[in-house]
Amino acid sequence: MAFWGKKKKETDPDAREDRKKVGLFRRLWQKVRNIDWKDPVTRWKVMFISLIGLIVIGGGSYGALAITNSPAFCSSCHEMAPEYSTFTASAHNNITCVQCHIKPGTINMLTHKVKSLKEVYYHVTGVPEQIVQTEDEVVSNENCMQCHSKNRLVTASGDLKVNHKGHIEEGIPCISCHAGVVHAKMAARGINTEEVRGEYTKETAEKIMEKKYLRPNMGTCIDCHDKVNNGEKPWKDVAYLVPPNPEEVEKKIDESKKEGVSEPVATETKTESAVEGTAGSGTAEDLAKVHEEKTQDLILQAIGKQQKDVKISMACETCHRKVKVPKSHKEEGWNQAHGGTAIQELDKCVNCHQDSKWIREIPKEDIISLLKMKSAENSSHKYTANLTVVKDQSRVNNFCSACHGKRPAGHIESDQWLTAHASKAKTADQKAECFVCHDREKPVEGSTTVKAPTDVYCQYCHRTGFKDDVKN
Template sequence: MLVAIGGAAFIHRSAQPSFCTSCHLMQPYYDSWASSSHNEVSCIECHYAPGIKAEAMGKLQAANQVVKYFTGTYGMKPWAEIEDAACLRSGCHIEDELVGELDFLGVLFNHNEHLGELRRGKQLRCTSCHSQIVQGDHLAVTKGTCFLCHFKERPEGEPLAGCTGCHRDPPRLVSDVGLVVDHPQYIQDLVSCESCHEQVISGLGEAEEPRCFNCHNELERIEQWTNSTRMHEIHISERNVECQQCHKPIDHRIQTLHVESELDCGSCHEGAHEVQQRMYAGVGGHGVEERPDPMFAAQVACKGCHELSRSIDAHATVTEAGEASCMSCHGVRYANILPAWQEGMARRVTTVGRLLRDVRSASGAAPVRSRVQVDSLVRLAADNIEFVERGKGAHNVQYADDLLRASVTILQEAIRIGRLPVTNANPDLGPRVTDSSCVACHLGVERSTTVYGGEEFSHGAHVLAGAMACSECHTSFDDHGGTKLAGISSCVDCHHSPIGPKNCAQCHQGPSGVPVETISHPTGDFSHNAHRTGDIQCSDCHIPPSMSTEALDCMSCHEQHHTPEVACLACHRDGALADHDAANHNVACIECHDPPADGINRWTRQVCASCHQTSLIDHYEPEACENCHQVPTMGEATRSLPPIPRDPDPPPP
């Protein structure tokens, strides 16, 4: 009997709110309840769902908590789950009260729209919004729950239900300085809310794995935290866990602007640096694979290089990148790298841009059926070139080089399809950046000239014409900047080696290294091609080590100088004509140059008679003309000169 009476007394006593304060951890919660609108409602009416079964289960849980308290095994964080049925029990909140709209801090709210159906795929409970999150306010509405649902993972300026979904009828206001803010008129005129109310959202509302450990320590449960659907079913629909227990908060309020406020430039200036970002990341081009810059792959942010401050418009500053930025991390050996990138990319853009202009100019000649395809290809190439130009190829020289070479390939395809009359469709872009780790840094070095061993050294002749790799002369990266050559004598291995048919082409332009242009000599014009056609090798005339032909005499090969079947001008071209007066250009060479002579080296009566035949008949023969007449120096172009006055008594014939 005593046990029954004592048990009944304990059950009654434990149902009183004051009993809850027996545990010192409950005092803050008790105080917030005592000062709330629910202070006339017993704790168990909310914490126990209606029904004998729920109340019996609650008593068992309470007894378990008492045992844990006295044994010291209780947790430091009280936990309770309030069922919706407890809120809707008889005498409390009836379902009819949930119908219709109510005003909550100026926002029209409808319970049925939130509890009657899934919201964003989640079943909300009463305690999803009415919880103990707000310290000191028992069961106060947690605005953070509203913000999490309406703003999380939503595009900027596009909250769930839109701005007017909550702020349905914003009032007409007058500001402190007398400015009229006519919200109804703005809505009617479709003025965007973001025009005035920007930066009204802070926080992302992300749920992070470490928060799981506040309640759980089982790894198999923790591993499921990425399953968003399952997590919300368990924690919201089944266990009534408040959203903020897992999610970081999102705040939504109008921000007051101050002088020092940083405005959101991106709200108007969208994509100001998007092209540079895509270039740095190595994405967005046509006809190329993605290729992020090594610095991007190393997680180097823009400010890692753009650290040099520069004033603009005398009132603001920007941060630039320069050589000092490179050297601050990589040392002095990275001097001149950035200027080389900038100059090299500018030169390549100009080169490919010239081909683009030629193709555009000729595209009108394409057949009608292929003109659309040609125009499409031209646009793709133009996009790549503009990408490199605006994105600044120095942000990613390897990717920029790929883009320009892809543009050349695309334009060549347009030339082929449209059969366009473009002559130079293979512009010289130099060595491919991705083929050489040296060129990736030292862009443009292939065209530079330096001094080695006291002699001028052209990289172009060796790298571009000779197709030599940097490693043939330079040391590896570990010994960066050195040469493997013993000195100027090492050059002899290439330059003074036995000459073969292909050696000349490594350095000299033209088919097989044979110059196309004619070379003028005092005795005539020399054609390399004519002699190579005659199966004469370069080494027959160009003999190491000097390779000079100054000591050569044409007559050493051309023994049969004057033969009837060979015209003089076949060899003696413009250079020979320039040595003669224009009046004699139509005179046959043999009139003055008798075979087998190879030239005229002195004046004779025979030479003069080739022109002055009539006047020389019986004219003091056989006296030499120069005995009486003034004659020019041999080899000079002349005109007729007056004779020197003769003696009155010339010598007898």
């Protein structure tokens, strides 16, 4: 007895003839047509087979989704080693990757699985030099709100005052500020490239998970607030939320070269936008100058020395609750007398007066050097008073150069100061104060020495040197 009916005998000549002439699919179709659908037993058989098929297909699909949704599956590809290891070292290691990277909903899940086929293609044909987040993969607020509440005003540290609800209702993505909470901004730092993927373990990740990359970057807040004050809404552009793709940046540089534009000088703040700006302005030096002027302008607003009618105040106390001016800063003559304190306590000074914190762009790093540096930091190391270090810091730090770049009030008129300043520079310590702003010798073009904030140097007049010829 066959499953759907009686089977013809092998001795029947018609059966042998049909087997020779009729193909497989035709025979199956004939069997389907010959099924007696009115027979209740037949209907039960169809239902039973359909149920088994659905269980097999559904179970297999669910199993495939469960496996591909697990962090372990992500770690199976070597190119994801940096991302997976930092994930395991982060505060989000108790949830799965897809809870952040795929919007809630079955349709979104299935759509993402189809799009992910390109990642399989890349894995087979050739992994990109660096894994970067694309504009269509930005973590949405929907994902964050599955666990976090928007009704927060003060951050967990108790210092920052951030109206999360106001930001969210304005349409600002959480990722605008919290971009490094899991992966410590590896792509922007350039430490997840092909040549270093083998270096990553959980222990390695713990060393590079620095707070300054996990927490919101003050430079991001300042950059966004400044743009809002200029009538912009930068978060509307998705490209503003993701680090630039190195391959696209190199492509733009190549295109600039072909168009006859000189290649921009490599700086800590060179990003895709900087490359575009260079193409328009012509030189990286002009960009650096504009950047310094803008930073100093913001610093003066922050410390209350420059008031502007803006939508969002740039003053420190607008966002910080624990900002306090040290008592020493309120003493009479502090502006002229703080140099000695800076020499002895520079490490404390730069905790607040560090303009690199005001930069949104992340400097490129080398993971090998970074790990060595971390090992050195773990050993006992304290700052020791160093005049050269303080001098260089005063020249490159925009907090310092905001004042040091201007002529001090005590210098009186130039024609009078020319003959009166000798008494102010008799000792080595007095000369050292002068060298904060002035170079002793004429700066050499292309020299790696930090440039003085003023182009007036001592040997311009003292061409035969000083009487005591004491160098500092």
